[in-house]
Amino acid sequence: MRRLLPLIAFVALAVLLFAGVRMNSGKDTSAIPSPLLGKPTPAFSLPVLGDPQRRVGNADLRGRPYLLNVWGSWCPTCRDEHPHITALAKSGKVRVIGYDYKDTPEDAQAWLGQFGNPYEFIVADEDGRAALDWGIYGAPESFLVDANGVVVWKHVGAIDDTVIREQIEPKLMQMGAAR
């Protein structure tokens, strides 16, 4: 028995490390969880792309849940994501609002001209100052906000059909039930 002790200790350590690796595999460990989950959206007021006179803030978005999709014309992954965002917006399951992050209006409009504009409207954050309050650190990122203005879900990286089916739709169902 005493002779086996080192072997037992080694196997126990191996099992522990293997479990640790398994628990994190397939997960994007570089994605930072949002501290905003379960909290109201940060106070913001941003101009609307293509209509800079009009500004949108938290209060304007109350009443119905929405998906805030952070993108930029400089962001290659956003192109891959765009068809899925377009499909989600067309499905009418949720309002989809764009957040143009660190971009110029000209580049953004050219990009939308090329790939289509599925957004109800787009808020433009040219210098990325308001994005700091949202905890945004890149694009694409997406937030799901409920009718009361509480952030219920955040996704870092591209949204695809699997994310829509397995994460967004169940959240929308829950919100529907809660109302």
Added chain:
Amino acid sequence: MRRALLAIVLLALSALAAAQVLQFRDEAEEARFRALTTELRCVMCQNQSLADSNAPIAKDLRAEVLRLMREGKSDDEIKQYLVERYTEFVLYKPQVEPTTWLLWFGPALVVLVGAGVIAGIVRRKAKQAPDAPPPLDSQEW
């Protein structure tokens, strides 16, 4: 000669460009800024500190840190500001709280357990020792 001149001009230009990114009022401010940003982790490239990273978000956050410093915020308040937005990921030194107790005190715990084991062995050996050394063939190791 021409090339040397060009090199000097380019060097001067790049130094100017770097200086334009952030202007410090004095050396104390710069030292405090450097100390603070090396303790903060860049959210984009997580193996770099905020001071070292070239990611656009790191640039924005450095500007934000300097702005908060000039507003008279303390280092702790600035850290708290970033934690509220980007979670404790941004801290290289996590705060001491129930979820990080194991992280902070785990090593001390391991040392204590080890010390306990060694003390046990020493005591047992000491009990055996006064009589006579055990015969060689009874030793396993």
